[in-house]
Amino acid sequence: MVFYALxxxxxxxxxxxxxxxxxxxxxxxxxxxxxxxxxxxxxxxYITGIVLSVLLVIQSTLxxxxxxxxxxxxxxEVFLVQKLGEYSEVADTYSSQYISDFFxxxxxxxxxxxxxxxxxxxxxxxxxxxxxxxxRTSYNFNVENDFDELSL
Numbered sequence: 001m002v003f004y005a006l007x008x009x010x011x012x013x014x015x016x017x018x019x020x021x022x023x024x025x026x027x028x029x030x031x032x033x034x035x036x037x038x039x040x041x042x043x044x045x046y047i048t049g050i051v052l053s054v055l056l057v058i059q060s061t062l063x064x065x066x067x068x069x070x071x072x073x074x075x076x077e078v079f080l081v082q083k084l085g086e087y088s089e090v091a092d093t094y095s096s097q098y099i100s101d102f103f104x105x106x107x108x109x110x111x112x113x114x115x116x117x118x119x120x121x122x123x124x125x126x127x128x129x130x131x132x133x134x135x136r137t138s139y140n141f142n143v144e145n146d147f148d149e150l151s152l
Contacts, residue, residue: 009065009068010065012064012068013061013062013064013065013068014057014061016060016061016064017057017058017060017061017062017063017064018057018060018061020056020060020063020064021053021056021057021060024056024060024114024118025049025052025053025056028118028121028122032045032122032125032126035126038129039125039126039129042125042128042129044124044125044128044129045125045129048121048124048125048129049121051121052117052118052121055117056114056117056118059110059113059114059117060110060114062110063107063110063111063114066103066106066107066110067107069103070100070103070104070107073096073099073100073103074100076096077096077100080096
């Protein structure tokens with residue numbers, strides 16, 4: 001039974017991690033598109049987007065899982081303190097506080113990794129994506145003006 005609960009938690013963390021990543025990528029798309037439309041049309045944008053998406057899915061899944069684990073640990077602490085209240089030496093609240101602090105630190109590490117990845121991805125796209133997309137040349141074929149210039 002515990003295996004299925006862990007499996008359910010893992011898949012729900014993955015699902016919500018994918019949703020969070022999709023939300024971040026959509027926001028990044030509109031921010032970059034508002035900066036310059038050519039950026040979102042470059043090959044660099046697509047390659048960086050794929051790599052960034054994979055890395056953000058990993059980090060956001062770990063983030064969601066850590067939040068769920070922290071909430072479970074806090075609920076377990078309250079339950080143990082209530083049930084083992086008369087045995088205060090058995091229910092060590094210092095250890096549970098240590099676990100809660102560990103999960104808080106782990107969650108912030110995931111958030112900072114995600115922000116760092118986003119900043120690096122945006123910098124790569126801004127510096128390299130715009131140059132590649134800016135090399136495109138549009139041609140205007142106006143046959144009437146060309147024949148007028150030739151005096152034919």
